[in-house]
Amino acid sequence: MKRAKTYTVVDNYFKLDMRLKKLEDLVIPNELVTNQGDVSSFLVPFKKCRSSYSKIELANLFYILMDEGILYFDSNDTKKNRSSFQKFMSENFTYNDNEGSQKIISTISRQFSECKGYTYKVKQIRFLDEFISVMQERKKRLESW
Incomplete structure (x- = not known):
C-alpha cells in the first residue's frame, strides 16, 4: 500500500510540475530556435x-547611430529604417526608469x-558630451595598459 501512495505522490508532483511549466511558457516570452543542420526547433526563454x-x-544613442549611418536596417528608405530601429529596440531592450528598475519599451516613437x-x-x-566623456575615459584606460 505504501508503494501505491508513493507513486501517487510522485505522479501528482510531476503533474503539478508540468502545469507550472505550461504557465511559465505562457508568461515568459520565448523565442523559436532552430539548431544548425537539424530540423528540430525548440523554444527558449528570450531575454532582453x-x-x-x-x-x-x-533613444538618443540609437538615433545618433542610425542618423550617422553607423547602424542601419535599410540604408535606402529612411522611414523603413527608422521604424525597424524602433521595433528592434522595443523587442530587444529595456530601459532604466526613474526608480532605478528596468522597464520594457512598449513604444519609443515619441522619444525618437x-x-x-x-x-x-x-x-x-x-547626451553626446556625456557619451564622449565615457569613451574618452575608456580610451585613457586602454592607453595606460
Missing part, C-alpha cells in the same frame, strides 16, 4: 538586453521624434 540609460538616452526635433538639440548635445 538591459540598459543603464533612461528611455530618452537610449524628440531626438529629431530642434527643441531637443540641447538635450542631445548634453
Whole structure:
C-alpha cells in the first residue's frame, strides 16, 4: 500500500510540475530556435538586453547611430529604417526608469521624434558630451595598459 501512495505522490508532483511549466511558457516570452543542420526547433526563454540609460538616452544613442549611418536596417528608405530601429529596440531592450528598475519599451516613437526635433538639440548635445566623456575615459584606460 505504501508503494501505491508513493507513486501517487510522485505522479501528482510531476503533474503539478508540468502545469507550472505550461504557465511559465505562457508568461515568459520565448523565442523559436532552430539548431544548425537539424530540423528540430525548440523554444527558449528570450531575454532582453538591459540598459543603464533612461528611455530618452537610449533613444538618443540609437538615433545618433542610425542618423550617422553607423547602424542601419535599410540604408535606402529612411522611414523603413527608422521604424525597424524602433521595433528592434522595443523587442530587444529595456530601459532604466526613474526608480532605478528596468522597464520594457512598449513604444519609443515619441522619444525618437524628440531626438529629431530642434527643441531637443540641447538635450542631445548634453547626451553626446556625456557619451564622449565615457569613451574618452575608456580610451585613457586602454592607453595606460
